[in-house]
Amino acid sequence: MKAIIVTTHGALCKGLLETAEMMVGNLENTFSLSLDEEGITKFSESMDKLINDLKGVYNEILILCDLKGGTPYNQSIKHFFLNPDVVKVVAGVNLPMFVEVYLQLQSVSLEELLKLAIETGQQSISN
Structure with missing residues (x-):
């Protein structure tokens, strides 16, 4: 079973999850963690x-x-680095990336989710 953590400076991660929930319904296996005024040590x-x-x-x-x-x-x-077979990390989270990864969370491997996150994040940027 897989989980997603969205982590950001400030409340961005909470807003991202709230917005995604409006689109796809109740989010399961998903967690957020904000860096806030309590600082780096607490985070x-x-x-x-x-x-x-x-x-x-x-x-x-x-x-x-x-x-x-x-x-x-x-x-x-x-x-x-401590758990390379368990944990994967992608920087540059955006709403399309999160929604696509969430929808595929239990359907594909962690490696495929990693690739999907990067591809979707890049493809969602346009002019």
């Missing part, structure tokens, strides 16, 4: 706890982050 502790809790239930976790190189990404990539 890191929260990320560690969330990942450890989820690993007891889910055997694969895809983390979607807002910005490569930012704290949510850096903390997420740490978990990828």
